[in-house]
Amino acid sequence: MSLIRIEDYRLAFDGFEGRVHVLDGIDLAIEAGESVGIVGETGCGKSVLARSLLRLNPSPPARVVSGAIRYEGEDILAMGGGALRRLRGGIIGMVFQDPVTYLNPVFTIGQQMQEVLRAHEPGLSRAQRRARCIELLEAVRLPEAAALLDRYPHELSGGMRQRVLIAEALAGNPRVLVADEPTTALDVTIQRQILALIADLVARLGLTLMLISHDLGVIGAACRRIVVMYAGTIVEDAPAELLFGSPLHPYTRGLLAAMPDLRQPGHMPSGIPGSIPNLRDPPQGCRYHPRCPLAMPICCTTKPVLRGAPHAVACHAVAP
Ligand SMILES: Nc1ncnc2c1ncn2[C@@H]1O[C@H](COP(=O)(O)OP(=O)(O)OP(=O)(O)O)[C@@H](O)[C@H]1O
Ligand SMILES: [Mg+2]
Structure with missing residues (x-):
C-alpha cells in the first residue's frame, strides 16, 4: 500500500462567474521515503x-468533484475532526508558500512555537515545551536558539524565518513534509542552504x-522523482535523471529549454509560446494542446491518460 495515494482527484x-476547474483528474501514488x-x-x-492533502482548501468555494486522497489507505476526504487534526502536522507537516503570512508579527517566535506545540502535545509543561522549541530550532540549524525565542519575526532574516516555519512544520513529528515554494522568497545562496537543510532533515528523520516549486533547478537539487503539472493535470512523472535526461512531454521539454544555461553567457533561453489557459473554460482534450508543437486532432478531443512506469507521460504524440 502506498503511503499517499491520490486517485482521479478533481x-x-x-x-x-462560474466554476473554475482547477485540478482535473490527478493520479499520484507516493511511497514512504520518497x-x-x-x-x-x-x-x-x-x-x-x-x-x-491536508484538506485546507476553503470549502466553499472549493468543491471536490471526484476522487479520493488516501493516507495509508484511509480516505482523507472522509476523515472526521479528530483524525483530521492528527493528520495536520502530526502526520503531514506543511511549510506554506508565503512565510510572512504564517508568522504573526505581534508575537515572539517562542510564543508562536509554544502555540503550535500546545496543539500537538497538550500534556507538556511550559518548561518542557520551551525545551522542545529549542530542540526544534536547533534541528533547523538556527544558532542561539534560546535567545531566538524572545525575538519577533521582523528581527529575523528571510532565511531564518523560513527555518522557523520548517521547525514548526516538524513540531508534531510528522512522517511527511510538504514544502510549498520554501525558497522562492530567498536569494540564491540562502535558497541552497534551505534546500540542503530540507534534504538533511528528510534523510535524518x-x-x-x-x-x-516552479523552478526545476530547485526540484532537481532535492528530489529523486519529479512530477510535472500543467493547468491542473499531471503531464509527466519520472525519476529525476530520466526527466532531465530524456524528457518526453512537449511541456516538460519546453520547461527545460526555458532554464538558463550558465555555461553559455548571453544565451537567452526560449520561453514556451502562448500562455496558460483560463481554467473557467479549459481546452477540451489535452489542456496543453493549444500551445503544443506536436498537437494532433485527437489532442483537441480526448484527454491523454498518464501511463508508463517508472517514466509516465500523458501525451498522444509521445509514447512512454
Ligand atoms: N481559494 C481560492 N478560490 C478560488 N480560486 C482559487 C483559490 N485558491 C486557488 N485558486 C485558483 O486555483 C488555481 C491554482 O492555484 P495554485 O495556487 O494552486 O497555483 P500554483 O501552481 O501554486 O501557482 P504559483 O506557482 O503561483 O504558486 C489558480 O487559478 C487560482 O486562482
Ligand atoms: Mg503555489
Missing part, C-alpha cells in the same frame, strides 16, 4: 494540490518529502 472553485518534486508554471494547481 477539485473546482465555485465563484460568481522525495517527490512538483513543478509547473504559476497557477497550475501546485498549492491547491498540496493543501488538498526518514521523512517522505513533497517539494513544490
